[in-house]
Amino acid sequence: MSETEGLVGTAPAMGIDEVGARAADIVRNVEAVISGKREAVTASLTVLLAEGHLLIEDVPGVGKTMLAKALARSVDCTVSRIQFTPDLLPSDVTGVSVFDQVSRRFEFKPGPVFANLVIGDEINRASPKTQSALLECMEERQVTADGTTYRLEQPFTVVATQNPVEMEGTYPLPEAQRDRFMARISMGYPATADELSMLAHRETASPLDTLEPVVSLAELRAMIVAVQHVFTSEPVKQYAVELARATRDDRQLRLGASPRATLQLIRAAKAHAAMHGRDFVLPDDVDALAVPVLAHRLVPTSRAVGGHDHDGGPLIDQIVRRILAETPVPVGSARRE
Template sequence: MSEASMAERDVHRREPEREAEPGRETAGERIEAAVGSVISGKHAEIRTMLTVLLAEGHVLLEDVPGVGKTQLARAFAAAIGGSVRRIQCTPDLLPSDITGMSVLDQKTGELRFQPGPVFANIVIADEINRASPKTQAALLECMAEGQVTVDGVTHVLPTPFLVVATQNPIDMEGTYALPEAQRDRFMARLELGYPDEAAEHAMVTARETAQPLDAVRAVTSQAQFQAEIDEARAVRAHELVERYAVRLARATRGHPDVRLGASPRATLQLVRAAKAHAHLLGRDWLSPDDVKALAPHVLPHHLVMHDPQARHDEARAVVAQALASTAAPIMR
């Protein structure tokens, strides 16, 4: 048997999943329950967002106003613990309003760096596409490198560092479309959509006398959440599964409707998110099914379509075609 055949045989062999201790919730389950107490009927969206946060990615929430985008971000921030800062993006917001600036210390006569709101574990950039392109660009270095450079001096951001940005649809008045370089920094783009009738009624009832978000408390410490991140990063990925992720990304680049396909950064983000997905399922090894589960959330917003008016649904259709046409290693 050839080495390639032996490798394929090994990746097909199903390994046992770790069994959770009876009666003991995992950190992920506690976080999901805490967030679910605020956002009703959105279990899949909550799980996907938790997966991306564990993969040290940044999340872009896009939908019409009033469906709970900011509430979801705030609920995650409260449940995870650590420092939280919110930036309300407006057309007159300056880059220094995000990163911070050097100010003159009246006592010493020296310049002193005053950190901006980006110096937090979780940064909520609310309505990011209402900020000017110049201000949007101020987040690029922060999101990609975990640091800020002001007046030639580099300042390292705290860890974990996660950006949860919300935006309204780009056809709404007063919004600026995020440039490709900015979208590429986000690991996943999620839509909440309207709740079903039962969930909407439950929301009305729950908020008649109280605000559920006020009752959310940290269910894990900053150190514990960082440990979960480290475990997700350590999930083993077989070469054949990694190659499957690469082939999926490459399949988007040759599509006739796509001008720019998924970038290599998107491929890296897909594998990292898939590892976090496996970790949440109690596995320390990566399955092709993990890649399949995350591809519809990670890849579409990285695509640049030939038609500038193309909707996100069209990019999702391209990814669906890539999934259908790309053979995956079959688990035995």
């Protein structure tokens, strides 16, 4: 069953204009908690509507987990949180089979991954073995335990936070898992005015405590279905392919974007277009998402890294922007004929 088939028939029809309006409601709701970070909030919602997975990477204390929680509370769906630690086991994530003394048989007890939105806090503090427990969940939307496959309820999105790899007690994510995240974003430090506002409004309570859902699960499913039907012209698809191929041929990169990256770039571009009230994708939608969708999948050569951190850091973003500037933008109509 495809992702679209899992949602069509259960979700009411929703027009693109309504998708944009409901998306704006979610953004405003999240911004009641996370102020001054419109780009990060919009990117997180884009990934949710594209049925992708989001990786939020930054130093401690800048609001990574708060953003994930605010997004989760803005939608009336099932939510679970996993605190990744060095002693966390794969079964603590996916679930475990327990022997029932009454029935005299093993019964599967689902883990926290069985939710519509899973918050993985500090994912790179767990061992690579435990991190890899999410591979099947994130790509195939299922869990296999003791030879039995259990489907995850749609929609299914993982929002993971992680500290920079150089920090004490962290493990780099395997490349296979990084590639399963549709996008990676950073929060950055707040502006002075936003930080002063935070001090004024959070002395006695957190605004997260009073945050209420603004979209139901049925509405979210309808939004996702509408996004999946956004039109992408052949020139725009070709443009995305050319961007991905350029990363594979770039002399500063030893690992370029995978075909999965191209597919997810188009899916994210569809969500971006729908959030802006369009039922067709423009090259501008692809450009807006190229860095968050492609950068975390790329690995620079040792010569290119130079004085940068070991996974490229800002250098990778610069390379993606250069590739964007060097790749010809398609000319012609992006609308449905």
